[in-house]
Amino acid sequence: QVQLQESGPGLVKPSQTLSLSCTVSGISVAARGWGWSWLRRSPGKGLEWIGSIQDSGISYYTPSYKSRASISKDTSNNQVTLQLGSVTPEDTGRYWCTSLSRGVWGQGIQVTVSA
Numbered sequence: 089q090v091q092l093q094e095s096g097p098g099l100v101k102p103s104q105t106l107s108l109s110c111t112v113s114g115i116s117v118a119a120r121g122w123g124w125s126w127l128r129r130s131p132g133k134g135l136e137w138i139g140s141i142q143d144s145g146i147s148y149y150t151p152s153y154k155s156r157a158s159i160s161k162d163t164s165n166n167q168v169t170l171q172l173g174s175v176t177p178e179d180t181g182r183y184w185c186t187s188l189s190r191g192v193w194g195q196g197i198q199v200t201v202s203a
Contacts, residue, residue, distance in 0.1 A: 090114035092185045092194035100201050106175050110168040110185030110194060117161045117168055119143065124168040125188050126159060130181035140188070141168065175201045 096108035108126070115122060125140040139149035141159045149157050156173040168185060179201045185194040 090187070090190065090192050092187070092192060094183060094185050094194045094197040096183075096197055096199070098198060098200060100175055100179075100199060101203055102176055102201055103174055106170075106172040106179065106199060106201075108170045108172075108183055108185075108197060108199075109162075109165075110170075112166050112168065116163070117166050118163050122187055123189060124159070124161070125186050126157075126168075126170045126183060127186060128181045128183045130178065133181075138170065138172075138183075177201045 091113045093111045094108060100106050120143050123140055123142045126138040127135055128138060129135050137150055138153050139147060139157050139159050141147040141161060147159045158171045160169050162169060172179060180199060182196045182198050184196045186192060
């Protein structure tokens with residue numbers, strides 16, 4: 089059974105970089121056919137797709153996040169990481185790690201951006 093668990097800071101100051109980790113169990117993050125994505129829901133907004141990384145290691149992002157988001161795989165710790173730079177209070181929300189094509193989701197992590 090594949091399980092995902094997000095972790096990271098619950099509070100980040102504006103202009104800092106948000107770093108989130110998704111620990112994957114039950115499958116290698118490098119497994120062929122498994123891609124990984126990060127999504128979020130902010131107050132008053134719907135679910136937003138931030139970006140994804142394919143099994144090849146190629147990552148791609150929603151245009152609005154492309155300039156400040158980075159998704160990578162840490163095979164030594166079997167994690168998928170998200171870094172989001174220059175955060176503002178508008179980046180407050182709940183963040184999920186998921187394998188969309190496999191229908192596997194983490195429980196999500198609440199992040200607040202505030203001074």
